[in-house]
Amino acid sequence: MTRTRKGEYSTPRYYEIAFDLNRKAEVDFIESCFRRWSRRPVRQVLDIACGTGPHLLRLARRGYRMAGLDLSRDNIAYVRGRAAAFGLPVSLYCQDMRRFALSAPVDAAICMQDSQGHLLTNGEIVDHFRAVARALKPGGLYVFDRFIPSSWTNPARRWSWTRRRGKLTVRATFAALEAVNPVTQVFREEMDFEVLENGTVKRYHQHHLSRMVFPQELKALVALAGGFEFVQWFYGFKLQQVLERAKHPLMMIVILRRR
Ligand SMILES: C[S@@+](CC[C@H](N)C(=O)[O-])C[C@H]1O[C@@H](n2cnc3c(N)ncnc32)[C@H](O)[C@@H]1O
Numbered sequence: 459m460t461r462t463r464k465g466e467y468s469t470p471r472y473y474e475i476a477f478d479l480n481r482k483a484e485v486d487f488i489e490s491c492f493r494r495w496s497r498r499p500v501r502q503v504l505d506i507a508c509g510t511g512p513h514l515l516r517l518a519r520r521g522y523r524m525a526g527l528d529l530s531r532d533n534i535a536y537v538r539g540r541a542a543a544f545g546l547p548v549s550l551y552c553q554d555m556r557r558f559a560l561s562a563p564v565d566a567a568i569c570m571q572d573s574q575g576h577l578l579t580n581g582e583i584v585d586h587f588r589a590v591a592r593a594l595k596p597g598g599l600y601v602f603d604r605f606i607p608s609s610w611t612n613p614a615r616r617w618s619w620t621r622r623r624g625k626l627t628v629r630a631t632f633a634a635l636e637a638v639n640p641v642t643q644v645f646r647e648e649m650d651f652e653v654l655e656n657g658t659v660k661r662y663h664q665h666h667l668s669r670m671v672f673p674q675e676l677k678a679l680v681a682l683a684g685g686f687e688f689v690q691w692f693y694g695f696k697l698q699q700v701l702e703r704a705k706h707p708l709m710m711i712v713i714l715r716r717r
Pocket residue numbers: 467477506507508509510511512513527528529530533553554555556569570571572573576
C-alpha cells in the first residue's frame with residue numbers, strides 16, 4: 459500500500475471516475491438553457507475550468523464545437539487524450555480563469571462543479587466575470603453552478619462514495635467547508651481517493667482553498683462586473699427548480715446573458 463500526496467487536481471483519471479455522478483443530467487440542463495434563453499444560435503461553447511472534461515466531452519459528442527480552459531496541465535493533457543481517443547476536435551487552453559483571452563469569442567460559456575470557488579476574493583470574481591464577458595458574443599449565455607452552505611454556524615460536510623470502472627475501483631471522500639474563515643468566506647476542501655487496481659491499493663490526498671458566495675452577493679458582483687444581464691437561477695438541474703422555491707438549497711445554478 460502506498461500513500462501519495464499530490465498537488466491539486468493531479469490525478470485526473472481517478473477524479474473523472476469518482477465525480478462521474480450526475481453529468482448527463484447537468485449537460486441536458488445546460489442544453490435546455492441554451493435552447494430557452496440564448497439570443498443567438500449556440501455552436502461554439504467554452505468550458506471554463508473544464509477539469510477532466512465531463513461536460514466538454516459530452517457537449518462535443520452532441521455536436522457543439524468545444525473549447526476548454528483549465529489551469530491544470532494534467533487536466534488539459536487528460537482531456538486532450540480523451541478527445542483524441544473519441545475523434546472529437548476540441549480547442550484547449552491552459553489559462554487562468556481570472557484573466558484569460560480567447561482568439562475569437564464564443565456563443566456560450568459554462569463553469570461547473572463550483573469551479574468558481576477557486577476565485578478567493580471579490581476582485582478575482584469580478585475579474586473573472588469581465589474576462590468571460592469579453593469571451594462571449596452578445597446574447598450568449600454563461601451557465602455556472604455554485605455550492606451554498608446549508609448552515610453558517612456548523613457548515614462542514616463530508617461525503618464518501620465508491621465508483622467502479624472496469625477493473626478499477628475508486629473510493630472517494632470529499633470534505634467541504636472545513637475551517638471556514640467567516641470574514642473572507644474562504645475554507646478548505648479535501649479530496650481523498652483510495653484506488654484499487656490490479657490488487658494494489660493506492661491513496662491520494664489533495665486539498666485546496668475555496669470561497670463561498672451567497673446569492674445576493676453573487677448578483678451584486680455580477681452587476682459590479684458589468685456586461686451581463688441576470689436571466690434565472692435554480693437549486694437543481696431541472697427548469698422547474700427555481701432557486702426562490704428551495705427551502706434549504708445546497709447549490710445555485712446561475713444563468714447570465716451577455717448584453
Ligand atoms: C472542481 S474542479 C471542476 C472541473 C470540471 N468543471 C468538472 O465539472 O468536473 C475545478 C477545476 O478548476 C481548475 N482551476 C482552479 N483554479 C483555476 C483558475 N484560476 N483558472 C482556471 N482553472 C482553474 C482546476 O484545475 C480544476 O480542474
